[in-house]
Amino acid sequence: MAWLSFTPHSPYVPQAPSRRECHTVCVVGEKLYLYGGNDDAGRHSAVHILDTVSMRWEKIEGEEAGRRSAHTAVMSEDGKWMYIFGGWNGADELGEVVRFGVESRRWERVLTTGTPPSPRHFHMATRVGNSM
Numbered sequence: 001m002a003w004l005s006f007t008p009h010s011p012y013v014p015q016a017p018s019r020r021e022c023h024t025v026c027v028v029g030e031k032l033y034l035y036g037g038n039d040d041a042g043r044h045s046a047v048h049i050l051d052t053v054s055m056r057w058e059k060i061e062g063e064e065a066g067r068r069s070a071h072t073a074v075m076s077e078d079g080k081w082m083y084i085f086g087g088w089n090g091a092d093e094l095g096e097v098v099r100f101g102v103e104s105r106r107w108e109r110v111l112t113t114g115t116p117p118s119p120r121h122f123h124m125a126t127r128v129g130n131s132m
Helices: none
Strands: 024-028 031-035 047-051 056-060 072-075 081-088 093-101 107-109
Touching: 024 072, 031 072, 031 081
Parallel strands: none
Antiparallel strands: 024 031, 031 047, 047 056, 072 081, 081 093, 093 107
């Protein structure tokens, strides 16, 4: 096992994410899906997709899920949805669940049942079967 670095295809790559912290990354096939986090400019809401074959970034803009950091993300078992829970929007801890469609490239709010966990940030999550 070894670390590798790569050079973008041009000196200016506007689709590439800024340096940031408190973001999440999920993998589907040969693509990495990066969401949220914050940098010196604040919190982010775009999804950045890195194709690990071509090493090219694509940026999907969208405010539907809100700007957040310190959240968790898992991919659905079939790889069609990236689920996001919790996080921090700069003023409040969040307790909602939203999902990003890998094929549709759109956000949806998820209506859950039962007693939800309290809002939180800087937590951990994993997927086991169909559960987060």
